[in-house]
Amino acid sequence: MIQAFADKETERLFNREPVKRFPPPVQRPALRKLLILDAAESLxxxxxxxxxRPEKLHGDRKGQHSIRINDQWRVCFRWDAGDAYEVEVTDYH
Incomplete structure (x- = not known):
């Protein structure tokens, strides 16, 4: 279950509110991925x-995981005891 978001735009997208930061073609699949993450009980x-394509991240994102929205965009998050924290939709590259 999602417990905390890293930014207001991701939280607004999750709450189905308008968000200008994310391109329109990314918003619908990003919401779908956020709903999958919210329903997850384990990685x-x-x-x-x-x-x-879940991944454990390295470098400056060590301790985070990601799932793909498309080739460019990801949902990144920290996972602890069955919950997701610092959830963000980001242009990973």
Whole structure:
């Protein structure tokens, strides 16, 4: 379950409010991924659908995980005891 967001735009998108920061073609699939993350009880739950491609991140994002929205955009988050924290939709590259 999502417990905390890293930014207001991601939280607004999750709450189905208008967000200008994310391109329109990204918003719908991003919301779908946020809903999947919110329903997850474990990191293994994020393996389906396979397009999520969950990853443990490294470098300046060490301690975070991500699932893919598309080739460019990700949902990044910290996972602790079955909950997601610091959730953000980001242009990862």
């Amino acid at each position: 293994d739950d994020l393996r389906n659908p396979p397009g999520n």
